[in-house]
Amino acid sequence: xxxxxxxxxxxxxxxxxxxxxxxxxxxxxxxxxxxxxxxxxxxxxxxxxxxxxxxxxxxxxxxxxxxxxxxxxxxxxxxxxxxxxxxxxxxxxxxxxxxxxxxxxxxxxxxxxxxxxxxxxxxxxxxxxxxxxxxxxxxxxxxxxxxxxxxxxxxxxxxxxxxxxxxxxxxxxxxxxxxxxxxxxxxxxxxxxxxxxxxxxxxxxxxxxxxxxxxxxxxxxxxxxxxxxxxxxxxxxx
Numbered sequence: 001x002x003x004x005x006x007x008x009x010x011x012x013x014x015x016x017x018x019x020x021x022x023x024x025x026x027x028x029x030x031x032x033x034x035x036x037x038x039x040x041x042x043x044x045x046x047x048x049x050x051x052x053x054x055x056x057x058x059x060x061x062x063x064x065x066x067x068x069x070x071x072x073x074x075x076x077x078x079x080x081x082x083x084x085x086x087x088x089x090x091x092x093x094x095x096x097x098x099x100x101x102x103x104x105x106x107x108x109x110x111x112x113x114x115x116x117x118x119x120x121x122x123x124x125x126x127x128x129x130x131x132x133x134x135x136x137x138x139x140x141x142x143x144x145x146x147x148x149x150x151x152x153x154x155x156x157x158x159x160x161x162x163x164x165x166x167x168x169x170x171x172x173x174x175x176x177x178x179x180x181x182x183x184x185x186x187x188x189x190x191x192x193x194x195x196x197x198x199x200x201x202x203x204x205x206x207x208x209x210x211x212x213x214x215x216x217x218x219x220x221x222x223x224x225x226x227x228x229x230x231x232x233x234x235x236x237x238x
Contacts, residue, residue, distance in 0.1 A: 015053050015063075018043055023064040027102040031061050062129055068105055069133040072098050073140035084148055084216050085192055085225035091144075092169070092188040099173045100184070107177060109134060110170055141166050149212065157206045161198045168194055193229040 009017065021043045025034045036057050040047045054060040075094040078087045099106050109130070145162050146154055154162065169191055176187055196216070203210040220226045 011053070014045075018050060018053055018060060019063045019067055022060050023067055023102075023105065026061065026064055026108070027068075027105040030104045031108050036060075064105070065109055065130060065133055068102060068109060069137050072106075072109075073137045076141045076144040078144070078148065080148060080150075083220050083224050083226075085196070085220055085227075087148055088192045088195060089188065089225050092191050095169065096173065096176075096184055096188055099177065103177050107174060109137075110174060138163070138166055141169075149216065151212070155206075155208050157202045157209050158212065161195075161202050161209070165191075165195045165198055189225060189228075192225040193232075196226050196229055 018039065022034070022039050025038060025042060034057075036050055037047055039057075039060065040050045043050070050060070054063070072095075075098055076091055078091050080087075142162055145165075146152070146158075149158075151158065172187055172191060176182060176184065199209065199213050199216065203213040217226050
């Protein structure tokens with residue numbers, strides 16, 4: 001027979017619970033609109049107890065951002081098997097899963113955090129910490145893409161292609177969140193096509209990129225994303 005007595009959480013367990021609760025709330029509404037009282041209520045504890053574990057909403061928000069950034073970076077992990085185009089498409093689907101699930105939080109992360117934190121004016125340290133989290137996501141994405149291309153150290157033009165594409169994926173996701181006017185599945189495929197297009201343009205100017213492009217598409221099936229792009233382009237000019 002249950003006594004109804006709640007199990008007392010340890011310090012780290014409680015901290016992780018609060019981060020999870022805060023992340024869920026920040027994912028559904030702008031962080032500026034979420035109060036400490038709401039976080040405490042959702043966690044089933046008192047407001048003073050929240051402050052026992054975190055100095056204020058900003059520190060809790062930063063902890064939630066860190067967890068979100070680690071989750072987002074992990075979305076770029078993909079087994080190095082099969083055609084590159086299909087791998088990138090699976091990555092984009094997981095990426096947009098995150099964007100779809102954490103819309104306001106994703107926007108806040110990519111735009112540098114909440115506009116007016118409840119704890120006061122954003123400090124240089126807060127902005128620096130947030131930027132470091134964003135950079136960590138971008139670097140993880142960059143490293144994963146190079147690994148898929150089997151490149152240990154990117155030549156200048158390849159680095160430009162990959163980093164430009166990562167920025168394009170971010171801006172596309174942010175624009176999609178503003179009204180979702182283009183079907184998500186179309187954007188996921190379009191971003192894979194964008195990567196191929198950026199690589200192809202660079203290949204027209206650089207022998208290394210031309211060789212890499214040939215490697216990218218050599219195992220591409222007739223129904224793969226890269227082959228579909230070629231088909232669409234041929235149809236446009238024929």
